[in-house]
Amino acid sequence: MVTSTPHVRSGDTIESIMRDVLLALSPAAIMAVYFFGIRALCIIILSVGACIGFEYLFELLTHRPITITDCSAAVTGALLAFNLPASSPFWIPVVGAFFAVVITKQLFGGLGQNFMNPALAARAFLMAAYTPLMAGSWTRPVRNLLSADLISSATPLGLLKEGPSFIIQGSDLLNAFLGNVAGCIGETSVLALLLGAAYLFHKKIITWHIPAAYIFTVFVLGTLLGRRGLFTGQGYYEILTGGLMLGALFMATDYSTSPVNDTGKIIMGIGCGILTVVIRNFGGYPEGVSYSILIMNLFVPLLDKYCIPRVFGVVKKKKRETA
Amino acid sequence: MSVPAFTFHRGIHPPSKKDQTAGEAVKKLVPPAGTEMIFPMLQHIGAPCEPAVSVGERVLLGQVIGSAEKPISSPVHSSVSGIVKEIRQALTPTGVVCSAVVVVNDGKDEGIKTTRAHTVSETLDREETLKLIRQAGVVGLGGAGFPTHIKLSPPPGRHIDTVIVNAAECEPYLTTDHRVLLEDTERLIAGLEIILTLFPNAQGIIGIETNKQDAIDKIEKAVREKKRISVAGLRPKYPQGAEKQLIYALTGREVPSGGLPADIGCLVDNVDTVIAVERAVHRKRPLIRRIITINGGAVKNPGNYEVRLGMTYGDFARAAGGFTTQPYKLISGGPMMGVAMFSLDVPVIKTSSAFLCLTEEEARLPSERGCIRCGRCADYCPARLMPLDLNKYVIYGEKDLFLENHGLDCIECGSCSYVCPSKRHLAQSIRAARREALAARK
Numbered sequence: 080m081v082t083s084t085p086h087v088r089s090g091d092t093i094e095s096i097m098r099d100v101l102l103a104l105s106p107a108a109i110m111a112v113y114f115f116g117i118r119a120l121c122i123i124i125l126s127v128g129a130c131i132g133f134e135y136l137f138e139l140l141t142h143r144p145i146t147i148t149d150c151s152a153a154v155t156g157a158l159l160a161f162n163l164p165a166s167s168p169f170w171i172p173v174v175g176a177f178f179a180v181v182i183t184k185q186l187f188g189g190l191g192q193n194f195m196n197p198a199l200a201a202r203a204f205l206m207a208a209y210t211p212l213m214a215g216s217w218t219r220p221v222r223n224l225l226s227a228d229l230i231s232s233a234t235p236l237g238l239l240k241e242g243p244s245f246i247i248q249g250s251d252l253l254n255a256f257l258g259n260v261a262g263c264i265g266e267t268s269v270l271a272l273l274l275g276a277a278y279l280f281h282k283k284i285i286t287w288h289i290p291a292a293y294i295f296t297v298f299v300l301g302t303l304l305g306r307r308g309l310f311t312g313q314g315y316y317e318i319l320t321g322g323l324m325l326g327a328l329f330m331a332t333d334y335s336t337s338p339v340n341d342t343g344k345i346i347m348g349i350g351c352g353i354l355t356v357v358i359r360n361f362g363g364y365p366e367g368v369s370y371s372i373l374i375m376n377l378f379v380p381l382l383d384k385y386c387i388p389r390v391f392g393v394v395k396k397k398k399r400e401t402a
Numbered sequence: 403m404s405v406p407a408f409t410f411h412r413g414i415h416p417p418s419k420k421d422q423t424a425g426e427a428v429k430k431l432v433p434p435a436g437t438e439m440i441f442p443m444l445q446h447i448g449a450p451c452e453p454a455v456s457v458g459e460r461v462l463l464g465q466v467i468g469s470a471e472k473p474i475s476s477p478v479h480s481s482v483s484g485i486v487k488e489i490r491q492a493l494t495p496t497g498v499v500c501s502a503v504v505v506v507n508d509g510k511d512e513g514i515k516t517t518r519a520h521t522v523s524e525t526l527d528r529e530e531t532l533k534l535i536r537q538a539g540v541v542g543l544g545g546a547g548f549p550t551h552i553k554l555s556p557p558p559g560r561h562i563d564t565v566i567v568n569a570a571e572c573e574p575y576l577t578t579d580h581r582v583l584l585e586d587t588e589r590l591i592a593g594l595e596i597i598l599t600l601f602p603n604a605q606g607i608i609g610i611e612t613n614k615q616d617a618i619d620k621i622e623k624a625v626r627e628k629k630r631i632s633v634a635g636l637r638p639k640y641p642q643g644a645e646k647q648l649i650y651a652l653t654g655r656e657v658p659s660g661g662l663p664a665d666i667g668c669l670v671d672n673v674d675t676v677i678a679v680e681r682a683v684h685r686k687r688p689l690i691r692r693i694i695t696i697n698g699g700a701v702k703n704p705g706n707y708e709v710r711l712g713m714t715y716g717d718f719a720r721a722a723g724g725f726t727t728q729p730y731k732l733i734s735g736g737p738m739m740g741v742a743m744f745s746l747d748v749p750v751i752k753t754s755s756a757f758l759c760l761t762e763e764e765a766r767l768p769s770e771r772g773c774i775r776c777g778r779c780a781d782y783c784p785a786r787l788m789p790l791d792l793n794k795y796v797i798y799g800e801k802d803l804f805l806e807n808h809g810l811d812c813i814e815c816g817s818c819s820y821v822c823p824s825k826r827h828l829a830q831s832i833r834a835a836r837r838e839a840l841a842a843r844k
Contacts, residue, residue, distance in 0.1 A: 080731045080765055081742040083830040085816030086758075087416060087574070088767060091823045093774055151774075191774040191824075286781075339777035339790065388786040390808040391646065392659040 093190070097150035099282050103275035104157050104329065110258045110268035115165035119264045122172050123160040129176030130156030137185045151190050155179050158198035161265025161325055162369065163205075167212060175201040195376045196336045199369045206369075234261045235320040236365040239306060247316050255319040266322040276328040285332040288344035289351075293327040294318050296352025304360050312360075323355065326368035336376040343379075343386035350375045407612045409637035410647040412784050414817045416640055416738065418613065419574040423695050426705040428581050431713070431721045433482060435509025439712030440492050440749035441467055441478050444500040446547040448474035453503050459486045463513040464688050467503045470539075476549040477539045480505055481690035481710035483512040495715070495734035495748050496741055502749075505712070528600055531683055538682030539689045539752070544568055544643070544672030545735065547753040550679065553671070554600055556664035562601045563667040564653055567594055567608040567676055569617070570636050570643030573736025576756050578693040579673040581706045583610065583617035586677055587624050591631065593680030597671065598630055604669075606631040609652055613638040640738060641815040645670050647784050659811050692754050696722050699761035700729035709750050715757055716746030729759035738816045771824040779818035779828055785811050789818035789828040796831040804835050812836055 111119045134152040138145050146152075159175050179201035184193045206213045235255060254260050258268025265272075279285045298314040305311025317323070322330075331337060331351055338344050351371045358367025433439065444450040451468030455461055461480045468478030484507045492502035526534075536551035556562060567590070571579040583590065594606045608625070610618050612635045625631040634652055636642050646657045648670060655666040663670055671679075674693060681687040690711055696719065697704040703723035715732065719725065733740040734748075735755055779789035787808060795804040809832060818828040 081744045082731075082767065083827075083833065084737075084739050084741070084814075085819050085829065086731065086733055086737040086740065086742065086760070086765070086767075087820065088825055089414075089416070089821050089823075091778075091821070092768070092825070093771065093823050096774075096776070096823055189772065191772050334774050334776045339775060339780050339788065387788060387807075388780075390659065390787060390811050391650075391785040392656045392661070392811060393808060394658065 093149045093151070096284055097154050099279065099284055100154050100329075101150060101157060103278045103284075104154075104161070104265070106271035106274045107161065107265045107268055107325070108157070110271040111161070111165075111264045114258055114267065115264060119160075119165045121169065122163055122165065122167060122264060123157060125169055126160035126163070126172035126176055127153050127156030129173045130159065130180050133177050133180040134185065137181050141185075143189075146190065149190065152180055155184065155197045157265075158196075158329060159201050161329075162198060162202040162263050162322065164213065164262075165264050171205060171209065171212065175205050178204045191335050193335050194379070195373055196330055196333050199330055199373050199376075202369050203373060234365065235316070236359060237261075239316075239365070247313055252316065252319060255316070260320070262320075263322060263325075266325040269319050269324045272324040272328055279328075285328070286341070286344065288341050289331045289337060289348040290327045292345045292348025293331055293351045293355075294323065296349045297323060297327075297355055300352060300356040301359075304356060306360055317356070317359070321359070321366045322368040326355075326372055327351070330369075331372045331375070336372075336379060338379050338382040338386060340383070340386050340388055342388075343382035346382055346386065347375050347379070350378065407635045407637040408609070408651040409639055409642065410651045410784060412782050412786070412817075413639045413641060413647070414782050414820055415638075416574050416820060418638070419697070419737075420577050420580070420613070422704050423575070423577040423697055423706055424580055424614075426577070426581070428578075428585060428693055428706045428708050430708045431710070431718065432511075433507050433710055433713050433717065433721070435507055437482075437507045437713065437717055438487065439480070439482055439484070439505045439507055439710070440502050440714060441480065441505065441712045442492055442494045442498075442500050442502040442749065442751060443468045443478060444494065444498060445478060445711075445751040445753065446476045446541040446549055448472065448476065448549055450500055451475060451478050453489050453501065455486050455503060457486050457488055460484070461486060461505055463511050464690060465514050466688075467505070470536075474549060474552060476541050476551075477537065477688075478503075479539055479688035479690050481712050482507040483510050484508040493745065493748050494751055495743055495754060526599075526683070531596065531600060534683045534686065535679055538678065538687065540675065540678045540682050541689070541752050542672060543674040543678065543692070543752060543755070544645075545739070545753055545755060550671070550675055553669065554597065556662075556669070560662075560664040561667055562604050562664060562669050564649075564669070565594065565597055565601060565604045565606045566648060566652060566668060566670045567606065567673060568643055568645070568648055568670050569608055569610040569614075569673045570648055571614070571673075572611060572638070572640045572642040572644075573738050573740075573756070574640075575695060575697045575758055576736050577695050578706055578755060580614045580617055582673050582677060582693060583614065584620060587620055589677055589680045590673060591621075591624055591628065592684065593676035593678075594631060595628075596679055596683050597669075597676065601669070604630075607652055608633045609636050609648055610634070611636045611638040611642055640817065641784060641813070644784065644813050644815055646813060659808065689752060692750060692752065694718070694750065694754055695756045696759070697756070698729065698733075698759040699764045700725045700727050700759040702726050709754075711751060712749050714747050714749050715743070718750060718757065719746065719759065725759060727761060730762040731758075731760040731765035733758040733760065738820070739814065768825040770826050773824055773826060776823060778821045778823065779826075782817045782821050784815060784817065785813055787812060787832075789832060790826075792832050792835075793826060793828045796835040801835070801839065805839060809836055810839060 130152040179197035183197040183200040301317030302314030354371035449472035454469040470477040540550040816829040
């Protein structure tokens with residue numbers, strides 16, 4: 080056999096990467112079931128199943144190669160479920176899966192071609208179309224696996240938004256870190272998300288640039304711009320609550336919708352951070368992670384165009400003229 | 403670790419596959435009488451040689467059979483004694499077809515008479531040294547095959563202050579440089595000293611990857627008293643032995659885009675080239691042999707062999723013990739940059755460095771899929787290019803964008819294709835476009 084070089088390839092494949100991402104999401108899924116009960120599990124399974132199903136159907140109907148075995152639809156499904164409240168009716172993840180996989184991903188050419196994060200685009204669609212179901216009823220952790228009773232409660236960020244008198248206590252921080260707060264299925268447990276992300280860092284599947292820039296920006300701006308004026312914010316609470324960790328670690332780092340180069344990644348992270356704090360503090364919603372990432376997704380082609388590294392041996396024009 | 407390990411940015415870590423042959427001492431292969439030896443007239447970069455013998459003529463070992471009259475060229479010598487059978491077109495391992503002299507070995511190894519060899523190079527002047535190197539047909543043995551006497555005469559105005567011996571040997575499987583470092587230490591140092599006499603103000607550095615600690619130790623001991631020669635450890639990483647990356651690792655200087663190492667005062671020669679220089683200058687021996695690692699799943703006795711140039715890869719494989727199974731893929735060189743060959747009837751030439759005979763399983767390559775924009779190709783590219791974009795420009799035929807985005811600065815190391823999870827043909831497409839653009843320039 081004759082081929083062009085190189086004659087060997089690494090063992091990494093799309094499948095191995097997607098499987099690692101699924102593995103990294105599993106601690107958060109386990110914590111979700113622990114806090115929100117069996118209903119959370121049902122929604123995760125439904126969402127993953129629907130994403131895989133829609134991808135299969137679309138590819139079947141359009142006579143394209145079937146790509147469900149690359150696990151990317153499963154990742155989208157898991158992330159979509161993580162962005163839904165446990166109290167969602169069971170048709171919500173199915174509608175979301177259709178929007179994510181068919182409209183956001185496949186219609187733009189499939190894996191790697193979509194310009195917006197499919198799970199977040201679906202969440203934005205659901206938020207706009209079914210606002211009361213999506214934003215009205217946050218589920219409080221039940222901590223009873225089989226409990227079917229879901230109790231609505233305000234999210235930590237909702238509390239901050241509504242009541243300027245809300246005082247953050249030490250136990251609030253601990254609860255937010257562990258995930259014992261109201262919120263979407265997969266976003267509440269910072270501990271589990273960090274654990275999963277550590278695995279992805281270790282496997283070099285994601286780099287530190289976007290998460291670090293994003294979280295740091297929210298921390299600094301969250302501290303500076305308090306809801307009751309300058310320097311009244313609590314940056315550490317801002318980064319532990321809402322969808323920030325999920326967004327910074329798993330959504331903003333999506334390959335298709337983030338810049339390729341390090342400088343671009345850092346700018347993307349900072350941009351997401353600024354938008355998140357602006358929406359949280361001055362916008363109509365208590366939470367702004369998903370919209371921030373979606374907006375920054377649109378800047379990715381621009382960032383990719385201008386943030387390219389200096390090619391080896393190429394000297395900047397100025398220097399060359401003097402040399 | 404006795405020496406600090408220098409390195410360049412980015413690059414990859416393919417499995418080294420060196421353990422099997424690193425401990426194997428070099429065995430000399432003598433071609434049996436009756437063997438047909440093929441000597442292509444183009445074994446270097448530059449103008450091909452003219453056959454200097456005629457059919458039916460008897461040639462001696464070391465006799466010039468291809469004369470190099472053109473300025474950028476290098477003569478070809480017979481590696482055996484025997485009768486010239488024919489002069490015909492022949493294929494080289496690099497895929498080039500050129501005229502070649504075919505000699506039938508008589509097995510007597512009768513050599514040409516040489517005048518008394520010089521032993522102390524100090525007595526030779528610059529011109530004499532370069533003449534001896536040219537006459538011996540020495541070319542860059544790292545793979546490029548640029549005539550060494552020309553490389554050692556840099557254009558005026560270039561002040562060489564660093565002479566680097568490239569002993570990185572970063573390609574998987576290859577262990578020939580490692581063996582030469584261990585077995586021919588004195589000759590290597592003598593060869594480097596000859597080169598240093600040409601550049602009185604230069605320091606010599608022997609760069610060795612730290613996975614060859616025994617070689618580092620041995621050479622360090624040997625150069626302890628030498629003021630102008632030092633040893634530097636290099637972090638094992640591919641492509642550590644790529645000229646530009648090696649210079650950067652050892653000196654922190656970047657070869658300017660489109661420029662030469664001499665532009666930044668550096669000169670790099672491969673281990674075996676330095677040995678060939680020593681043989682040429684001290685002993686007036688022409689370049690007629692090459693040390694080659696033979697390995698791969700289909701090979702019965704993997705090892706390092708000293709092979710006479712002109713022997714076909716098929717004869718070489720048979721002499722080295724043959725195959726355990728029908729080889730599926732034949733590669734002249736390493737798995738990252740070596741050339742796949744479609745025939746065993748191709749001769750070993752000056753730039754041959756390894757012979758890999760892979761089984762079907764080892765040679766299997768995954769099929770190409772869509773880019774997922776993971777950015778690994780860009781993360782690992784030692785030239786800091788954007789292979790994913792360049793690949794797109796090649797596919798869409800955007801030649802201007804390809805050139806604008808420095809497609810010509812690609813060193814064709816193949817790291818991008820190696821790491822790509824979608825197994826895209828990144829390096830392959832960029833190389834094709836690059837060669838096309840370079841050819842159009844001429």
